[in-house]
Amino acid sequence: MTALPGRHGPRLLRPLVGPVTSFLVTSPAEPSLYVSGDNSSLARVREHATRIGPVDIAFLFAGAARVAPLPVPLTLTSAKAAEAAHLLGARAVVGVHVEDWAHFSESRADLEKAFTDAGLHELLVDTPRGERVAIEL
Numbered sequence: 001m002t003a004l005p006g007r008h009g010p011r012l013l014r015p016l017v018g019p020v021t022s023f024l025v026t027s028p029a030e031p032s033l034y035v036s037g038d039n040s041s042l043a044r045v046r047e048h049a050t051r052i053g054p055v056d057i058a059f060l061f062a063g064a065a066r067v068a069p070l071p072v073p074l075t076l077t078s079a080k081a082a083e084a085a086h087l088l089g090a091r092a093v094v095g096v097h098v099e100d101w102a103h104f105s106e107s108r109a110d111l112e113k114a115f116t117d118a119g120l121h122e123l124l125v126d127t128p129r130g131e132r133v134a135i136e137l
Helices: 011-016 040-050 078-089 110-118
Strands: 001-005 022-025 034-035 057-061 092-096
Touching: 001 040, 022 040, 040 078, 057 078, 078 092, 078 110, 092 110
Parallel strands: 034 057, 057 092
Antiparallel strands: 001 022, 022 034
16 A cells, blocks of 8 residues: 545645545555545646556545535545546546535536546446445456
């Protein structure tokens, strides 16, 4: 497991929202897993992609979480999640962090639309609530 630096909202807010860590999980003969954590920075994702190369499965925390009075998302927006998937060269994407909490300003439907608009819908893994899902690569 490799820890990668993240950014929870704009750099200016770091003293208020704290640090964030993304992760790369690898094991011989197994798919590589990228976990964005609450990172909201595409610049960080670009750095990660340059450092680690393409990933097999990306778990992207989307939902564009917002906390008053801060006007900016603290996690990836749906559009940024689609761009992150592209930057990472992901073969499959599990979109998480988009349901159940009131501070998410974007939904699973928003995530699906963003991936469709970006021509990446086939990468997004369908994750029905309460069901176990096998990810085919």
